[in-house]
Amino acid sequence: MAEYERMKFGCLTQAGKAEVRERDLGEIGDLDVVVKQLACNICTTDYTQWQGKREHQGYPMAGGHEGSGIVVATGKEVKSIKVGDFVAHSTTGCGQCRACAVGDFYNCENTLGIGATTEDGYRGGQFGFSNYAKIHARACFKMNPDLDPAEAGFLEPVATATHGAETLQIHAGETVVVIGGGTMGLVNAQVAKAFGARVIVSELQPYKLEKAQKLGLEVIDSSSCDPIEKVKEMTDGKGADSVIVAVGLTVANNQALEMVKKKDGKILFFAAGYPAPSIDIDTNSIHYRRLKLMGTMNATQADYAIAAKLLNYRLINVKELIEEKRYDLDHIQDAFAAADGNKYRVCVMLQDEE
Numbered sequence: 071m072a073e074y075e076r077m078k079f080g081c082l083t084q085a086g087k088a089e090v091r092e093r094d095l096g097e098i099g100d101l102d103v104v105v106k107q108l109a110c111n112i113c114t115t116d117y118t119q120w121q122g123k124r125e126h127q128g129y130p131m132a133g134g135h136e137g138s139g140i141v142v143a144t145g146k147e148v149k150s151i152k153v154g155d156f157v158a159h160s161t162t163g164c165g166q167c168r169a170c171a172v173g174d175f176y177n178c179e180n181t182l183g184i185g186a187t188t189e190d191g192y193r194g195g196q197f198g199f200s201n202y203a204k205i206h207a208r209a210c211f212k213m214n215p216d217l218d219p220a221e222a223g224f225l226e227p228v229a230t231a232t233h234g235a236e237t238l239q240i241h242a243g244e245t246v247v248v249i250g251g252g253t254m255g256l257v258n259a260q261v262a263k264a265f266g267a268r269v270i271v272s273e274l275q276p277y278k279l280e281k282a283q284k285l286g287l288e289v290i291d292s293s294s295c296d297p298i299e300k301v302k303e304m305t306d307g308k309g310a311d312s313v314i315v316a317v318g319l320t321v322a323n324n325q326a327l328e329m330v331k332k333k334d335g336k337i338l339f340f341a342a343g344y345p346a347p348s349i350d351i352d353t354n355s356i357h358y359r360r361l362k363l364m365g366t367m368n369a370t371q372a373d374y375a376i377a378a379k380l381l382n383y384r385l386i387n388v389k390e391l392i393e394e395k396r397y398d399l400d401h402i403q404d405a406f407a408a409a410d411g412n413k414y415r416v417c418v419m420l421q422d423e424e
């Protein structure tokens with residue numbers, strides 16, 4: 071019996087409760103890859119459900135989608151991935167519909183992501199917090215083996231920020247303001263910089279401001295000044311070309327309206343908030359200012375390919391965005407209890423120390 075026939079995994083059974091369970095890995099399909107998972111980071115989606123803010127996602131939730139590991143087996147039709155490869159994974163779709171044919175899994179007509187339920191009743195169906203995972207070959211991206219497994223686990227967040235940067239059509243030398251210096255704020259900021267922008271991070275917590283500065287980003291300490299005035303001052307009175315709102319708050323949305331340049335400015339709403347934030351603007355203003363208010367979510371396979379390069383060639387630094395204290399799978403409850411909006415990514419290590 072192969073060591074991976076049974077998988078051990080963490081799942082949420084109710085708000086505030088993460089449990090370790092076991093199940094069979096199941097039959098390995100011709101295009102499946104078995105990954106000996108090394109690490110999985112707790113995403114905002116995961117910990118806000120633990121906090122009881124996403125009850126609509128349902129239970130038991132076998133979430134976790136920011137993981138990486140070593141390939142230990144492949145189905146007989148798999149060609150691009152080999153045993154021993156270090157991989158991180160993308161979200162995936164059915165692979166057969168029109169959207170999937172162009173790598174746009176977010177628009178999959180038969181989605182397997184959140185919303186789907188496995189035959190044995192698990193929501194999410196991602197099983198990211200597992201010691202072994204069965205993943206479709208198309209969702210595996212080869213990562214630089216020199217990366218820490220928790221760094222490689224940033225493939226999905228970096229891909230979503232890449233999708234945002236593509237949506238904004240960032241050009242070299244443009245000023246992009248990122249509101250929020252949490253994990254996704256600083257991922258977005260670094261990705262925008264990699265796309266050629268001058269990036270300013272607006273944040274009020276000293277710990278996060280320090281992080282942003284350590285990553286070589288310009289910052290605005292919004293606890294000690296009016297961030298709108300400061301953006302104007304830093305842009306010769308013009309305002310930013312684009313603003314990425316990386317916190318789900320009405321106040322941030324409204325700041326973005328004032329920080330962005332008067333005409334032809336673009337605002338990207340990257341973060342969800344619970345309760346849902348709003349924005350105070352009339353449509354005349356959108357019309358006369360030719361404002362572009364855009365949403366983003368998820369990523370295409372092309373974005374994942376760019377994200378893998380940004381990480382593999384170390385064009386962005388995510389090491390700084392991982393909390394020092396890590397948890398093993400058996401202590402996943404403690405890991406969830408430690409993760410919140412004031413922290414950077416909390417990492418769950420998935421193999422027992424040998």
Ligand SMILES: [Zn+2]
Pocket residue numbers: 113114115135136226227
């Ligand atoms: Zn995520």
Ligand SMILES: [Zn+2]
Pocket residue numbers: 163164165166167168169170177178179180181
């Ligand atoms: Zn599909």
